[in-house]
Amino acid sequence: MPITYYKLPNGLRVILSPDSTAPTVVTAVYYRIGFRVEPRDRTGFAHLFEHMMFQGSQNLGKMEFIKLVQQNGGILNGSTRFDFTNYFELLPSNKLETALWAEADRMKGLAITDENLKNQQGVVSNEVKVNVLNQPYGGFPWLWMPQYANSNWYNSHNFYGELKDIEAATLTDVQAFFKTYYAPNNAALAIVGDFDPDQAKAMVEKYFAAIPSAKLPPTPDLTEPRQEHEKTATRKDPLANRPALAFSYHMPPRNSPEYFAMGLLDQMLVQGDDSLLYQELVKKHGFTGDISGAINELGNMFDYDGPMLWTASLYHDATVKPEQIMSVVDSVMDGLQSKPVEQSLVDRSITKMRSNLYDTLSQFGGFGRADLMACYALFDDDPAKINALEDDFRKVTPDLIERTSREYLRKTNRTVLLIEPGAAEAHKGESK
Amino acid sequence: MRLLWSLIMLSAISSEIFAGPNETPPQGPPPKPFHLPATTDFSLPNGMQATLVPYGNVPKVAIRIFVGAGAIDESASQVWLSKLNAALMKEGTHTRSAEQVAREAADMGGQVEVDSGSDFTSVGGVVLSDFGPKFVALLADVLTNPALPESQLPRLKNDLLRQLSIDKSEPGSLARERFLKTLFPDHPYGRTFPSESELKGYAIADVRGFYQNNFSAIRTHLYVAGMLEGDLRQAIEAAFGSWPKGTAEADRPAQQVKARSFQFIDRPGAAQSNLLLGLPVAEPASADYITLDVMNSLLGGSFASRITSNIREQKGYTYSPYSQIGTRRHLAYWLQSADVTTNVTGPSLKEIFYEIDRLRKDPPGGDELKGIQNYLAGLFILRNTISPDAIIGQLHFVDSQGLDRSYLSTYVQKVMEVKPTDVQGMAETYLVPSKMTIVVVGDKSKIAEQIKPYE
Numbered sequence: 110m111p112i113t114y115y116k117l118p119n120g121l122r123v124i125l126s127p128d129s130t131a132p133t134v135v136t137a138v139y140y141r142i143g144f145r146v147e148p149r150d151r152t153g154f155a156h157l158f159e160h161m162m163f164q165g166s167q168n169l170g171k172m173e174f175i176k177l178v179q180q181n182g183g184i185l186n187g188s189t190r191f192d193f194t195n196y197f198e199l200l201p202s203n204k205l206e207t208a209l210w211a212e213a214d215r216m217k218g219l220a221i222t223d224e225n226l227k228n229q230q231g232v233v234s235n236e237v238k239v240n241v242l243n244q245p246y247g248g249f250p251w252l253w254m255p256q257y258a259n260s261n262w263y264n265s266h267n268f269y270g271e272l273k274d275i276e277a278a279t280l281t282d283v284q285a286f287f288k289t290y291y292a293p294n295n296a297a298l299a300i301v302g303d304f305d306p307d308q309a310k311a312m313v314e315k316y317f318a319a320i321p322s323a324k325l326p327p328t329p330d331l332t333e334p335r336q337e338h339e340k341t342a343t344r345k346d347p348l349a350n351r352p353a354l355a356f357s358y359h360m361p362p363r364n365s366p367e368y369f370a371m372g373l374l375d376q377m378l379v380q381g382d383d384s385l386l387y388q389e390l391v392k393k394h395g396f397t398g399d400i401s402g403a404i405n406e407l408g409n410m411f412d413y414d415g416p417m418l419w420t421a422s423l424y425h426d427a428t429v430k431p432e433q434i435m436s437v438v439d440s441v442m443d444g445l446q447s448k449p450v451e452q453s454l455v456d457r458s459i460t461k462m463r464s465n466l467y468d469t470l471s472q473f474g475g476f477g478r479a480d481l482m483a484c485y486a487l488f489d490d491d492p493a494k495i496n497a498l499e500d501d502f503r504k505v506t507p508d509l510i511e512r513t514s515r516e517y518l519r520k521t522n523r524t525v526l527l528i529e530p531g532a533a534e535a536h537k538g539e540s541k
Numbered sequence: 542m543r544l545l546w547s548l549i550m551l552s553a554i555s556s557e558i559f560a561g562p563n564e565t566p567p568q569g570p571p572p573k574p575f576h577l578p579a580t581t582d583f584s585l586p587n588g589m590q591a592t593l594v595p596y597g598n599v600p601k602v603a604i605r606i607f608v609g610a611g612a613i614d615e616s617a618s619q620v621w622l623s624k625l626n627a628a629l630m631k632e633g634t635h636t637r638s639a640e641q642v643a644r645e646a647a648d649m650g651g652q653v654e655v656d657s658g659s660d661f662t663s664v665g666g667v668v669l670s671d672f673g674p675k676f677v678a679l680l681a682d683v684l685t686n687p688a689l690p691e692s693q694l695p696r697l698k699n700d701l702l703r704q705l706s707i708d709k710s711e712p713g714s715l716a717r718e719r720f721l722k723t724l725f726p727d728h729p730y731g732r733t734f735p736s737e738s739e740l741k742g743y744a745i746a747d748v749r750g751f752y753q754n755n756f757s758a759i760r761t762h763l764y765v766a767g768m769l770e771g772d773l774r775q776a777i778e779a780a781f782g783s784w785p786k787g788t789a790e791a792d793r794p795a796q797q798v799k800a801r802s803f804q805f806i807d808r809p810g811a812a813q814s815n816l817l818l819g820l821p822v823a824e825p826a827s828a829d830y831i832t833l834d835v836m837n838s839l840l841g842g843s844f845a846s847r848i849t850s851n852i853r854e855q856k857g858y859t860y861s862p863y864s865q866i867g868t869r870r871h872l873a874y875w876l877q878s879a880d881v882t883t884n885v886t887g888p889s890l891k892e893i894f895y896e897i898d899r900l901r902k903d904p905p906g907g908d909e910l911k912g913i914q915n916y917l918a919g920l921f922i923l924r925n926t927i928s929p930d931a932i933i934g935q936l937h938f939v940d941s942q943g944l945d946r947s948y949l950s951t952y953v954q955k956v957m958e959v960k961p962t963d964v965q966g967m968a969e970t971y972l973v974p975s976k977m978t979i980v981v982v983g984d985k986s987k988i989a990e991q992i993k994p995y996e
Contacts, residue, residue, distance in 0.1 A: 131575075131927075133923065168564045176845045179845045180845075180912035180916060182917075182920065185844075203571060207568065231857020235860040238813050239880045242812045350709070351703055382631070383644045383646070392639070395696040395700075398703060398704060460669070463650065464601065464651060474928075
């Protein structure tokens with residue numbers, strides 16, 4: 110895929126990837142601030158802040174950003190993730206300049222009021238309620254599992270936010286957060302779609318070059334210690350009718366050979382109805398109707414930077430005990446750790462991964478490509494990495510699969526989360 | 542201290558950047574022309590239809606086969622039999638075990654998906670494009686030659702019992718069930734959930750009978766979109782040519798209720814109330830439908846719409862309110878949905894009806910309407926380009942509603958012709974509050990007083 114990558118003098122990383130398949134264009138701005146490093150007394154703040162980016166800047170009052178995109182025939186969104194917060198627009202291609210102007214306007218500064226903040230505190234509280242507090246299995250496993258599996262606060266706090274923390278945020282917090290993290294030298298701008306690269310470069314220069322950079326704070330220590338004992342946590346869910354179970358393992362470091370092997374192990378173990386755990390838990394034992402799993406439940410295995418989990422989850426009946434399920438999981442994992450898997454299994458996993466990668470890169474009219482390029486620009490200073498991924502997976506051997514399984518699919522590297530239907534009590538996490 | 546310092550610094554920088562008059566957004570050049578992806582359509586002697594859409598440069602191909610068989614073909618005592626049939630269709634064919642099917646599909650970079658809905662069962666998947674013809678053959682085996690093995694029935698019924706139990710614990714599912722039940726009494730569209738005992742009672746003969754009666758070539762349309770490699774037409778003709786023609790879908794028109802009904806489901810301790818309100822509107826084949834689409838987008842069907850601006854961006858009552866036009870075969874209904882904080886249940890209903898009434902009385906401003914028209918025109922490009930499955934979705938909608946394909950090629954022009962008085966007219970004609978069904982799922986002890994005016 111064609112990729113042009115450069116930096117403006119103020120530090121903004123710019124990635125251009127033209128594709129004239131459709132007369133549309135994706136404009137995506139990624140800030141290197143995720144919920145891991147939000148202020149300790151303000152859980153959920155990185156996400157609340159993301160909402161504030163739609164509440165007004167110098168030239169766009171409340172609702173005007175949203176209206177501008179919509180009235181030009183486009184759609185937009187913003188998301189807060191472990192290691193970044195993103196904002197993107199998908200528009201007819203003749204509206205690229207409109208999108209760049211608008212993104213630059215809010216990168217320059219916010220113009221919001223106490224009233225806007227209160228309004229979005231209400232909206233975000235409702236978001237937490239609709240997705241977590243008022244739903245059975247609300248935070249299972251995406252929100253809850255990291256809280257049990259990780260031990261470093263940055264990775265293990267409630268990143269959607271305690272309602273009291275969301276309510277406590279002030280305009281001062283908002284301004285300070287913006288000032289600290291929303292600078293061009295902490296951001297990447299990716300443009301994918303039907304555009305002329307030279308014209309795009311000129312527009313990026315025109316709208317972004319004058320925005321001053323900022324002195325960025327040092328990154329805190331995000332590392333997780335090597336897990337040496339299996340952990341089990343039980344959570345009562347008063348809204349649930351059936352029990353559920355999830356298990357997670359800490360991932361190898363990003364971009365290591367073992368990391369790519371884990372990508373294939375994910376394909377082998379849980380992706381698709383040919384996968385090992387699907388065949389065992391669904392087909393053979395009938396413990397569940399489906400098993401789902403992912404490296405990074407809030408994205409994919411490419412769009413994060415810090416410590417990460419590989420997680421699998423399922424719903425089951427009260428008549429099936431968690432020990433029965435985990436004993437089947439253990440036997441599958443033992444099989445991977447005792448001898449190299451057959452080459453044909455590795456080949457099938459590579460085929461599935463390649464197919465999946467094409468989907469990821471073309472997802473949502475080019476947004477998927479922008480997402481990966483922006484992340485590789487921010488985290489690795491190398492957006493062209495997307496063109497090398499296929500080769501990295503092809504290098505994985507049965508031998509590496511075995512070694513990776515032994516270290517990373519170790520039982521002692523695992524956390525099991527059990528959801529039990531029933532009245533809520535204090536959530537307990539126990540080690541064994 | 543540090544926070545204060547940051548704030549001061551920001552003000553200093555801000556005043557510098559914010560100096561000068563407000564800018565207006567650059568408009569950019571005129572739009573490039575957009576052409577719908579071209580299709581090749583053909584039918585087989587047994588009546589099966591096929592549509593090929595070459596599109597894009599990603600080496601993947603989506604194949605979806607829609608059979609006119611679904612919940613609509615269930616009797617009152619057969620709810621979810623179509624789901625059970627779909628699950629069993631994934632359990633192997635007379636020539637391949639389930640595991641073989643799964644592995645073959647995985648070796649093509651995909652998997653076989655079988656899903657049942659109100660009017661259709663779909664069989665398909667997305668694979669690496671060089672396997673297109675091979676995937677057609679595999680899908681044909683699954684669709685026309687399923688083993689429907691009795692041995693797997695107890696496990697699959699148990700999976701559906703679990704799914705039923707989980708579905709019924711979700712407040713949104715309960716609200717939708719009640720809404721559809723109220724709108725479509727005595728019709729399969731109104732029957733969302735079976736009873737446990739009903740589900741437990743289904744025998745293999747019921748499933749095989751359902752398949753026999755409802756799956757055949759005359760009810761089937763196959764779509765392929767993406768990168769087309771190999772002779773797909775030949776593959777389709779070879780794989781499906783000998784499938785029996787069968788009988789066309791039975792006409793099962795649904796009588797929709799258009800009368801005020803207030804439905805309440807108590808959910809003690811609920812943090813939010815789930816609100817649904819709506820009523821039948823003109824079907825997709827009606828001349829009013831596109832105007833209704835515009836009206837819906839302006840009223841509640843988009844981020845910048847009136848209802849969302851009001852109860853989300855002004856009041857903060859809710860996170861994701863939306864309105865939509867739901868469709869079934871030859872019918873449609875309008876529906877507004879919002880999950881709101883418990884203590885503002887009444888005020889939320891009040892604001893939603895306020896916005897409905899306002900649009901029924903006064904035509905929208907020209908600029909507001911123009912914004913929505915531009916939005917729908919842009920969205921139309923996205924819907925027809927964003928992925929091979931999106932392209933298939935558009936074509937399937939048009940074909941399954943009996944519309945001419947020119948519905949797509951003239952859509953934008955028709956959207957642009959809508960006038961402010963047309964939008965107001967649609968709201969006045971169709972969105973009659975005294976004929977709406979209202980469903981509230983929430984904590985009765987906290988909201989009884991708030992909802993009284995609507996009962």
